Amino acid sequence: MKMKKVLSVALAAAMVAGLAVGCGSSKSAESDEGSVYYLNFKPEVAEVWEDIAKKYTEETGVEVKVKTAASNQYEQTLKSEIAKSDAPTLFQINGPTGYNAWKDYCADLSDSDLYDMLLDQDLAIKDGDGVYGIPYLEEGYGIIYNQAIMDKYFALSGAKAASMEDINSFDKLKEVSEDMQARKDELGIEGVFASTSFAPGEDWRWQTHLMNLPIHYEYEDAGVTDEDEITFKYSDNFKNTFDLYLNNSCTEPSMVGSKSVDDSMAEFALGKAAMVQNGNWAWGQISQVEGNVVTEDNIKFLPIYTGMDGDESQGICIGTENYFSVNSEASEEDQKASLDFVKWVFSSDEGKKMVTNDLGFITPFNTFLEEESPADPLAKEVIRYMSDTDLTSVSWDFQTFPSQTFKDNYGAALLQYATGSEEWDQVVKDTVADWKTEKEATAE
Amino acid sequence: MEKAYKKYFWLFVLPTLIAFTLFFVIPFIMGIVLSFCKFTTVTNAHFVGLTNYIKAFSNKDFLNALWFTTKFTVVSVITVNVFAFILAYALTRGVKGTNLFRTTFFMPNLIGGIVLGYIWQLIINGVLAKFGVTITADPKYGFWGMVVLMNWQLIGYMMIIYIAGIQNIPTELVEAAKIDGAGKMQALFKVTIPMVMSSITICLFLTLTNSFKLFDQNYALTAGGPAKKTSMLALDIYNTFYGRNGWEGVGQAKAVIFFILVGILALTQLYFTRRKEVES
Numbered sequence: 001m002k003m004k005k006v007l008s009v010a011l012a013a014a015m016v017a018g019l020a021v022g023c024g025s026s027k028s029a030e031s032d033e034g035s036v037y038y039l040n041f042k043p044e045v046a047e048v049w050e051d052i053a054k055k056y057t058e059e060t061g062v063e064v065k066v067k068t069a070a071s072n073q074y075e076q077t078l079k080s081e082i083a084k085s086d087a088p089t090l091f092q093i094n095g096p097t098g099y100n101a102w103k104d105y106c107a108d109l110s111d112s113d114l115y116d117m118l119l120d121q122d123l124a125i126k127d128g129d130g131v132y133g134i135p136y137l138e139e140g141y142g143i144i145y146n147q148a149i150m151d152k153y154f155a156l157s158g159a160k161a162a163s164m165e166d167i168n169s170f171d172k173l174k175e176v177s178e179d180m181q182a183r184k185d186e187l188g189i190e191g192v193f194a195s196t197s198f199a200p201g202e203d204w205r206w207q208t209h210l211m212n213l214p215i216h217y218e219y220e221d222a223g224v225t226d227e228d229e230i231t232f233k234y235s236d237n238f239k240n241t242f243d244l245y246l247n248n249s250c251t252e253p254s255m256v257g258s259k260s261v262d263d264s265m266a267e268f269a270l271g272k273a274a275m276v277q278n279g280n281w282a283w284g285q286i287s288q289v290e291g292n293v294v295t296e297d298n299i300k301f302l303p304i305y306t307g308m309d310g311d312e313s314q315g316i317c318i319g320t321e322n323y324f325s326v327n328s329e330a331s332e333e334d335q336k337a338s339l340d341f342v343k344w345v346f347s348s349d350e351g352k353k354m355v356t357n358d359l360g361f362i363t364p365f366n367t368f369l370e371e372e373s374p375a376d377p378l379a380k381e382v383i384r385y386m387s388d389t390d391l392t393s394v395s396w397d398f399q400t401f402p403s404q405t406f407k408d409n410y411g412a413a414l415l416q417y418a419t420g421s422e423e424w425d426q427v428v429k430d431t432v433a434d435w436k437t438e439k440e441a442t443a444e
Numbered sequence: 445m446e447k448a449y450k451k452y453f454w455l456f457v458l459p460t461l462i463a464f465t466l467f468f469v470i471p472f473i474m475g476i477v478l479s480f481c482k483f484t485t486v487t488n489a490h491f492v493g494l495t496n497y498i499k500a501f502s503n504k505d506f507l508n509a510l511w512f513t514t515k516f517t518v519v520s521v522i523t524v525n526v527f528a529f530i531l532a533y534a535l536t537r538g539v540k541g542t543n544l545f546r547t548t549f550f551m552p553n554l555i556g557g558i559v560l561g562y563i564w565q566l567i568i569n570g571v572l573a574k575f576g577v578t579i580t581a582d583p584k585y586g587f588w589g590m591v592v593l594m595n596w597q598l599i600g601y602m603m604i605i606y607i608a609g610i611q612n613i614p615t616e617l618v619e620a621a622k623i624d625g626a627g628k629m630q631a632l633f634k635v636t637i638p639m640v641m642s643s644i645t646i647c648l649f650l651t652l653t654n655s656f657k658l659f660d661q662n663y664a665l666t667a668g669g670p671a672k673k674t675s676m677l678a679l680d681i682y683n684t685f686y687g688r689n690g691w692e693g694v695g696q697a698k699a700v701i702f703f704i705l706v707g708i709l710a711l712t713q714l715y716f717t718r719r720k721e722v723e724s
Contacts, residue, residue, distance in 0.1 A: 080485075082485050101689040254577055255576065403689060404687045413671065415670060421581070421582075
């Protein structure tokens, strides 16, 4: 009897103990040097960051953990990761809006080497005297075109232009596109522009990137960098280009709701479309499409013309939404380790080689020599536009868009307009109102 | 002997109690507390009182989602249960290949909601392409798309429960009814249905709560499109939480309201159908 009782107590105790063991996680030994935990934003280069981390650990012995958030899940992942005791020490914010959300966690980087390395220190995210986000790459987007198809068109009799140089305004682009669309069979394409993708979550090229242009010009007119209320005075310019995409495409406007960005890029890669609006990050995607017919020397950028006065001198949209921030809640050692890590990545020979060749980043740092730039054809195009002094690049003002909700609402309205269930005037009215509401909602 | 065990009952309860507290009670209480706070992450919350609840109720998206969810729940609860019962009834008549049919009908239930949503999005878009539209062209496509999806997924599960219920009816009851001259319909409505009332209770409960809480399928099929017109409560909560900086607390408040709504609905339904259950 007594034996049984002892046994049952022992068993129960063992269960409780087992539970306790299950809960407590094994903590790795803390070293004095600190360690780095980088939460990476770009899934397409996840493996490269892991290689860089491995190399850095081999060289310095400092532990670097890299975790990558799934596509479009960065904010969600960061929210849950940063609340953990083993939080990311190095993460990224996407601009002023991102800083607003994460300012409790952003350490002041004004004394860091990385900040000193910046070519243009105005690009960093500042608040008062502090520097809280340091951009680490520059990107550009515009209308990507396939030179081979364009050359084929220029060779046709009665072509509306003789070369790409002739296309330097919206009117010309429209004339050429409409003529190309009418003669699509001769050109062997299904449409001039790839699908205007509007499947759920696939509308960012319009609600964010294309929307950047009218807002940019509105800010410029007012001489500001952000506004609580907009008039959307260049809405017709947005409509110009948006209509052009919709009406001269390989997809009927009523069907755009089922298309994803991948679909559009595949259409472009397979030569079914001659142009597609996207950024330099798209080359990886295009080159990996099975049956890709677009060769490296035939892929180029055209600025997104919207019919503004001065279209001729407008370049492509260049900016960044990738800023490094260091977690201010992390230990001193970890913060320092993180800064040392990024400094190594962007200034050591080993690091720079991987940044240029494997990550393919155009960096804003003075540690990179001119010949140390990526070989990627679209990145080269971005550099070409950056160095062209006759053209003015359009900055990425979409960083100041009020919220994700605003962008989603606008995207939804654009889809309604595309499928013909909403009038353009209504879209404009709702967007102006929504901008104000969303700015107010996130202001507190 | 028994007394000796009783003395140690707390020791036996302890492991489960700890697990329950750690993984259910604490997160639940934290959730309620957070609904009164403004926060970015759970560790930097500060109290703001009822502001979140006021914002939640004055948010037209939330009210739209509530109305849409209600419509969806009513339609899918009725259709799922009617079809599941008809199938169960048919498959307890001794048709050849009964087991094969039962297995096949049950199978959709084993596939995850997100996958189902994407598969059905392809199917529905494929069909609608013939008419030159897509699922997000009109909210009614999304609505019926979701009803079809929900039926397809849940019918099999409910069918199994109904089959179990029908098989439990004592044969003498059915025979007695037949001898007394009851027709097929009479036997169905006067004997079978009252006898499976306990299955109906559980099936209604499951379909009601599942439809009301639907998230994966909604997210994958339409993601609320067009213009949030097909967004259900759970999706609206998700979008509130992640859509705007500083609105995490409002999302949390909506979630608490959501919990209370589901609770009230489920308990009311249980109360009413329980009363109709009979003993054989």
